[in-house]
Amino acid sequence: MESTAIFEIFLSVLRFAAPLILAAMAGLYSERSGIIQIALEGFMLFGAFVAAASATHFGSGFAGLFCAVGFGIVMGLFYGFLVIQLKTDQIVSGTAVNMLAWGGIPVVSKMLFDVTSKTPAIDASERLPQWFPIVLALAVVAVTYFVIKKTPFGLWLTVAGEKPEALLAAGIRPSSVRWASLMITGAVAGLGGAILSVCLASSYTRNMTAGRGFMALAGLILGKWRPIQACGACILFGVCEVAQLKLQGTVFPLIGTVPGQLVQILPYVITLWILAGVVGESRAPSKLGQS
Amino acid sequence: MSSSLIEFSHVTKAYGALLANEDLCFRVSKGELHAIIGENGAGKSTSMKLLFGLESVTSGEIRFKGAPKKWNSPRGAMDAGLGMVHQHFMLSPVHTALDNVILGREFGHSKAKATRLLPSLGLIDRVTIRRDLESLSKSAGFNIPWDEKVENMPVGLQQQLEIAKLLYAGVDVMILDEPTAVLSPDETETFLQMMKNLNQQGRTIIIITHKLKEVKSIADHITVFRRGKSVASVPKQDVSIQDMADLMVGRHVNLGEIKRSANTPGESLLTVESLTLGRAGTKNKLSDISISVKEGQIVGLAGVEGSGQTDLFNTILDPRRFSKMTDGRQVINILGRDGDTLTASDIRRLPIGVVPADRLREAVLPDESLLENDLLGHDHEFASWAVLGGQWLDRRSAKGRLLNELKTFDVRPSDPDAKLGGFSGGNQQKFVMARELSRNPKLILCAQPTRGVDVGSIEQIHGELIARRDAGAGVLLISSQLDELMALSDIIHVMFEGRIVASFKRGEFDEGKIGVAMGGGGR
Numbered sequence: 001m002e003s004t005a006i007f008e009i010f011l012s013v014l015r016f017a018a019p020l021i022l023a024a025m026a027g028l029y030s031e032r033s034g035i036i037q038i039a040l041e042g043f044m045l046f047g048a049f050v051a052a053a054s055a056t057h058f059g060s061g062f063a064g065l066f067c068a069v070g071f072g073i074v075m076g077l078f079y080g081f082l083v084i085q086l087k088t089d090q091i092v093s094g095t096a097v098n099m100l101a102w103g104g105i106p107v108v109s110k111m112l113f114d115v116t117s118k119t120p121a122i123d124a125s126e127r128l129p130q131w132f133p134i135v136l137a138l139a140v141v142a143v144t145y146f147v148i149k150k151t152p153f154g155l156w157l158t159v160a161g162e163k164p165e166a167l168l169a170a171g172i173r174p175s176s177v178r179w180a181s182l183m184i185t186g187a188v189a190g191l192g193g194a195i196l197s198v199c200l201a202s203s204y205t206r207n208m209t210a211g212r213g214f215m216a217l218a219g220l221i222l223g224k225w226r227p228i229q230a231c232g233a234c235i236l237f238g239v240c241e242v243a244q245l246k247l248q249g250t251v252f253p254l255i256g257t258v259p260g261q262l263v264q265i266l267p268y269v270i271t272l273w274i275l276a277g278v279v280g281e282s283r284a285p286s287k288l289g290q291s
Numbered sequence: 292m293s294s295s296l297i298e299f300s301h302v303t304k305a306y307g308a309l310l311a312n313e314d315l316c317f318r319v320s321k322g323e324l325h326a327i328i329g330e331n332g333a334g335k336s337t338s339m340k341l342l343f344g345l346e347s348v349t350s351g352e353i354r355f356k357g358a359p360k361k362w363n364s365p366r367g368a369m370d371a372g373l374g375m376v377h378q379h380f381m382l383s384p385v386h387t388a389l390d391n392v393i394l395g396r397e398f399g400h401s402k403a404k405a406t407r408l409l410p411s412l413g414l415i416d417r418v419t420i421r422r423d424l425e426s427l428s429k430s431a432g433f434n435i436p437w438d439e440k441v442e443n444m445p446v447g448l449q450q451q452l453e454i455a456k457l458l459y460a461g462v463d464v465m466i467l468d469e470p471t472a473v474l475s476p477d478e479t480e481t482f483l484q485m486m487k488n489l490n491q492q493g494r495t496i497i498i499i500t501h502k503l504k505e506v507k508s509i510a511d512h513i514t515v516f517r518r519g520k521s522v523a524s525v526p527k528q529d530v531s532i533q534d535m536a537d538l539m540v541g542r543h544v545n546l547g548e549i550k551r552s553a554n555t556p557g558e559s560l561l562t563v564e565s566l567t568l569g570r571a572g573t574k575n576k577l578s579d580i581s582i583s584v585k586e587g588q589i590v591g592l593a594g595v596e597g598s599g600q601t602d603l604f605n606t607i608l609d610p611r612r613f614s615k616m617t618d619g620r621q622v623i624n625i626l627g628r629d630g631d632t633l634t635a636s637d638i639r640r641l642p643i644g645v646v647p648a649d650r651l652r653e654a655v656l657p658d659e660s661l662l663e664n665d666l667l668g669h670d671h672e673f674a675s676w677a678v679l680g681g682q683w684l685d686r687r688s689a690k691g692r693l694l695n696e697l698k699t700f701d702v703r704p705s706d707p708d709a710k711l712g713g714f715s716g717g718n719q720q721k722f723v724m725a726r727e728l729s730r731n732p733k734l735i736l737c738a739q740p741t742r743g744v745d746v747g748s749i750e751q752i753h754g755e756l757i758a759r760r761d762a763g764a765g766v767l768l769i770s771s772q773l774d775e776l777m778a779l780s781d782i783i784h785v786m787f788e789g790r791i792v793a794s795f796k797r798g799e800f801d802e803g804k805i806g807v808a809m810g811g812g813g814r
C-alpha cells in the first residue's frame with residue numbers, strides 16, 4: 001500500500017517533468033551551439049497546438065506527434081533565418097517567436113475550429129498512454145548525452161558555442177552546425193509541447209504551456225548545459241510542483257494555511273537558491289548570443 | 292626548375308582601397324623550410340590566408356604542384372595536404388587536447404573507418420585515437436597531456452597542440468604564422484627543434500616570424516615582404532641578419548645597442564616593499580618582493596612565464612583590491628601616494644602609462660575604432676564642463692590629437708575611424724604604445740612591449756623607451772625576451788616561483804647567469 005503510493009507520487013513527478021525535460025534538451029542543442037534560446041515557450045505552444053489539431057484531423061495521437069515535430073523543424077528554420085541569416089538579436093527574435101505563438105495560435109484556432117481557446121477533444125482511444133512521455137523524455141536525454149559525448153556532431157556543436165574560429169579552421173562551417181542544431185531544437189521542443197496536448201491532456205487549451213519553456217531554460221542553466229544534470233534539474237522542478245500541489249490547503253501548525261502563490265514560487269526560489277550557491281559557478285557556452 | 296611546390300604569381304589582394312598584397316611573386320620548393328619576414332602589415336598573414344583558402348585572390352594566381360590551386364576553402368586546402376597554424380590560437384579552451392586535435396577528423400584516416408566498430412556506427416572512438424596520438428607524440432617529441440583541458444595548458448604546449456593537429460590530419464605542407472611570438476626562450480628552442488625534425492622527415496614548412504635569429508638558425512630560404520610585395524627571395528646563406536632587417540624596412544636599421552645617457556637615478560617613483568600575496572593555506576603567488584623604480588631608470592623583470600611577473604604587475608595597478616589579499620600592511624607607494632588609498636581609476640589619472648601583455652584582452656576593444664580606443668581610460672582629458680555642467684566629450688580635438696599620435700608612432704594605416712581589430716598584430720601593439728606614451732607619463736609599466744612587432748618597430752619602440760628614461764621617466768619592464776631586457780634595463784630582477792631570486796646591474800648582465808636564475812638555480 002505504502003509503496004504503491006510512493007510509486008504514484010514518483011510517476012506524477014515524472015509526468016510533470018517530461019515536457020520540461022524535452023524542452024530543456026531542445027534548448028541544450030541551440031545554446032551549446034552558441035544561440036540563446038528563449039523561444040522554447042513559443043516552440044512548445046506551437047507543438048501543443050499543431051499536435052492537438054492534427055491528432056483530431058487524422059484521428060491519431062501519433063500523427064499529432066509527427067506533425068508537431070515537422071512544424072517544430074519549420075519553426076527552427078524560421079528562427080535560424082532570423083538569427084543566423086539576418087543576424088538579428090537573439091533575445092528580441094526569441095521574444096518575437098513567443099509573441100507569435102501567443103497571438104497567432106488563437107487566430108488560426110478561430111479559423112479552424114471557430115473558437116480561440118480550445119481544440120476539440122481527442123478520442124480517448126487515440127490519446128497516447130501516460131507512460132509514453134516519460135519514456136520518450138528519458139530516451140531523448142540518453143540520446144542527447146550520447147550525441148554530445150560520442151559523435152562528431154556533438155563535438156562540432158560544443159566547439160561552435162565555445163570557439164567557432166577553431167571549427168572553421170578545421171574546415172567546418174559553424175553556421176551549418178547552428179542550422180542543424182536549431183532544427184533539432186525545433187523538433188524536440190515541438191515534441192515537448194505535443195505530449196502536453198495529446199498525452200497529458202486530451203486537447204489544446206490556450207497558453208497550456210504556462211511558462212514551462214522558461215522553466216526548462218532555468219533547468220538548463222541549473223544543469224550547467226549538460227544533459228543528465230539538466231534532466232535532474234527538471235525532475236527537481238517536478239518534485240517541487242508535486243509538493244506544492246500536496247501542500248496547497250494543508251494547515252500547518254502555528255502558520256495556518258500557506259497562500260497558494262507562495263507555494264507555487266517554490267521551484268523558482270529553489271532555482272535561485274541553487275544557482276546562487278549550491279552548484280557553484282555555472283559557466284555558459286562562451287560564445288552564447290554572440291554568433 | 293619545375294620543382295617549385297607553391298608559386299605566387301602576380302597576386303594582388305585588395306581590402307577596399309587598401310592593397311594588402313600587390314603583384315606578389317615568390318615560390319616555395321618541396322621539402323624546404325621557407326621563412327617569410329616583413330614589417331607589420333606587410334601582408335604576410337594575408338598571403339598565407341589566400342594560399343589556405345580563407346580569403347580569395349583579387350587578381351593573379353597561386354599555383355600548387357604546377358597547376359592553379361583548386362580549393363577555395365580551408366577544407367579543400369587540408370584535403371590537398373596543407374595545414375595552417377594561425378597567428379592566434381585556434382583551440383577551444385574548454386575542450387580537451389584530444390578533442391581539439393580530432394576536430395573535423397573524428398574518424399582519423401578514412402581507411403580506418405571501415406574496419407573499426409565505433410567509427411562504422413558514426414561514433415568517435417577516443418580510446419583508439421588516443422593510442423594513435425600517443426605514438427604520434429613519441430615520433431614528434433610532443434609531451435601533450437591529451438585529457439587535459441586546453442585552458443589549463445601553458446602556451447608552449449598549446450602551440451605543440453596546434454602542430455599535433457596538423458600532423459594528425461596528415462599534412463605535408465605546414466604554414467605557421469608567428470608560432471613563436473608567445474613562447475618563452477625555452478619553449479621556442481624546443482619548438483624550433485621540432486620544426487627542424489618535421490622538415491627532415493620531408494614536410495615543407497612555411498614559417499612567418501619577426502625573430503630574425505630564428506630565421507637564420509632554421510630556414511633554408513627566405514622571402515622578404517615589404518608593403519605587400521616580395522622584395523627579395525634568397526637562400527639563407529646569402530643574407531645576414533642585418534641584411535634581412537634592412538631589406539624588410541627599406542632603410543638601415545640599428546640592431547646594436549641604443550645610446551643612453553649616463554644619468555644617475557633620481558627620486559623613487561614606485562616602491563614595493565616586502566610584498567607577499569597569497570591566502571593562508573595556499574602557496575603564495577608572490578613572496579617578499581621588494582623593488583623600486585626611480586626617475587631615469589628602466590627596471591627589468593625576467594623569469595619564465597607564470598613566475599609571478601603578471602601578479603606583481605596587476606597588484607601595482609590595483610593595490611587596494613590586492614591589499615585585501617595580504618595581511619593589510621601598506622607595501623606599495625606610487626608617485627608618492629600610498630597604494631592603499633588609490634583605486635584603479637585614481638591610478639589611471641596619475642601620470643602613468645600601462646601596456647599589458649595581452650593587448651587584445653586587456654588593452655583594447657577590437658570591435659571599436661582607434662578613436663574610441665584612444666579615449667579608453669583617457670576620456671577625462673577631453674571632457675569639457677561647459678555644457679550644463681555635465682560631461683561633454685570633445686571628439687574633434689581628441690581626433691586631432693590622435694592623428695598626431697598615430698603619425699609619430701607610425702601606426703599604419705593612420706585612420707582614427709578604422710576598426711582596431713582590422714589592424715595587423717604589430718600595428719595594434721604600436722597603437723597601444725602610442726596611446727600610453729604620448730601622454731608623457733612619469734612612470735611606465737610595460738609588459739611584452741614588442742610581442743609580434745617587426746624589427747624596424749622594435750628599434751623605434753626601444754628608442755622611445757630609452758628616450759623616456761633619459762628624460763627622467765621610470766620604467767618597469769616585463770619581457771620574455773632576454774635580449775630585450777638586456778638591451779633596455781638598468782637593472783634586471785629575476786623572478787622564480789613568486790620570489791626575486793637574483794638581481795643584476797647593467798654591466799654585470801650575463802645571459803648564462805640570468806638563464807640559470809630563471810630556472811630556479813644559482814640561489
Ligand SMILES: Nc1ncnc2c1ncn2[C@@H]1O[C@H](COP(=O)(O)OP(=O)(O)OP(=O)(O)O)[C@@H](O)[C@H]1O
Nearest residue numbers: 306311331332333334335336337713714715716717
Ligand atoms: N580583413 C581585413 N580587412 C581590412 N584590412 C585588412 C584585413 N586583414 C588585413 N588587413 C590589412 O592588410 C594589411 C596586411 O595585413 P597582414 O595581417 O597580412 O599583415 P602582416 O604582414 O601579417 O603583419 P603582422 O606582422 O603585424 O602580423 C594590413 O594593413 C591590414 O590592416
Ligand SMILES: [Mg+2]
Nearest residue numbers: 335336378716
Ligand atoms: Mg600577421
